Amino acid sequence: MTDTSAFTFRPGAGPSLEPVQVRPPDRGQVRVEIRATGVCHSDLHIVNGDWPTERPLVLGHEASGVVQETGPDVTDLAPGDHVVLSWFAPCRKCVNCAAGRGWLCTGTTALDHTLPDGSTPFSDGNGQDLWPYLGLGTFTSEVVVPETAAVKVGKDVPFTVGALLGCSVTTGVGAVLNTADVPAGSSAVVIGCGGVGLSVIMGLKLAGAYPIIAADLSEAKRTKAEELGATLTVDPRTTDLASYVSEELGGVDFAFEAIGNEKVIETLPGLLAPGGAAVLVGMTRIGARSSIDPFDLADQGKRILGCNYGSSVAHVDIPRLSRLYLAGQLPLEELIDTVRPLGDAQQALDELAAGSGLRSILIPGGR
Structure with a gap:
């Protein structure tokens, strides 16, 4: 287990920064060190009650980082790979996935805020389950996600830019x-x-x-x-x-x-x-x-x-968009107006609610 902190939302109590534990990856899962995570309106929808939830959540769903560990049966990723996390991890088995429409996957568990096997990698200081928002929960320093949610990108893509590829830009x-x-x-x-x-x-x-x-x-x-x-x-x-x-x-x-x-x-x-x-x-x-x-x-x-999600297939569209960024066709750094430590997540959400600024990026550990 890894001890860290996360910005969470608890129904009836609201958001806060609290200690969490992250378990090792299981079959078909990877552990990713989060290097940058964006603050998106979908996070705000949870906090302000637009999208009700009964589960305590680790917030965040737009992020990039580095693979630290892989579980059994992971075939396409290895420690050291730079990845963008895709919040809509497809099952790759349903009719829509088979037809190339991964954004319409009917087998994903992302909207249930769980990993594909129905579990969570997070627990709080009392050993109680915390659930990963949209199957990711990136407002923390480490996550465990399904291999299908981690998209490998080039190491020349800045982590701050990679985070935006996880949701807003791809959408x-x-x-x-x-x-x-x-x-x-x-x-x-x-x-x-x-x-x-x-x-x-x-x-x-x-x-x-x-x-x-x-x-x-x-x-x-x-x-x-x-x-x-x-x-x-x-x-x-x-x-x-x-x-x-x-x-x-x-x-x-x-x-x-x-x-x-x-x-x-x-x-x-x-x-x-x-x-x-x-x-x-x-x-x-x-x-x-x-x-x-x-x-x-x-x-x-x-x-x-x-x-x-921009009718996107993450493993096709995210690498393509990263290449367009590197070619100078998508000036994605222009979308970022604030880079701040994870502890300032509430301030970032308040600014988003007020309609001020563009995209805020949170850096776990204040890197």
Whole structure:
């Protein structure tokens, strides 16, 4: 057993930093030393109650690190390998996995917050189980995960950048290249310019979309959106986005919502040109409902596309995105505005809730 500390969430008590123990890897599992972990809105959804849980959790699901130990039957990884952790570990056995749609895996246990065998590698100071959020639980210094959740990347990929590949970048770029399959020359709107929304913008630039319109309440985020490829930015408080795209473009080919706000989602069909597609990238609270005009969708041939994890197969898309980063095509370091020790996790979550800043990276042990 390894003694360390972790940032946890306990129902009824909230988040805190507490001592934990991590057991060795079992069959098909690896132990990974976490070098960097991102703070994502999905972590905030747990803390603020949008996604209720009955289990005490080790938070965190977006991380990179170094393999320290492998369990029996691990064939593709070895100690010393640099890896990005993928929160949606596929079973590789179900119909969707067999069809190459790992993001729709029906056999994963990630959403149950367990390892594939139903167990947890974590226990608290009293020997009671703590459960890995989304099967990972990366707000700590060491984790035990299934081999299918650890994706090997080159050692020249910085750990801070690798952490973002575990969720936000793969989701945002994948929404463009996989879910929507945006053709070059398509027009697009992106609503919400946090880490995922900015990744969508980078994906649109890669795809050759034009124009790329970005909308956000934050001037700093709009400025960053322009730096990363947006051709125009809009403050929704002073510009009616639907009127603008209708008058200037006759609607857009693609509208991406990267906030997870049900009221904003309702506005997407009104932004689209005939035949256009709205892409739901942001995750709403559980039970949220949005109203749409079905006649407009049918009459104008508009579509609404759900996007889970950028419709990505982690072991294909994460190495590809890392190569694009190394080639200078994805300036992912531009998404990071704060690097801080794990003990500052609460501050990072508070800033995320306030909508300030871009992506915060936590470093276990303060490296």
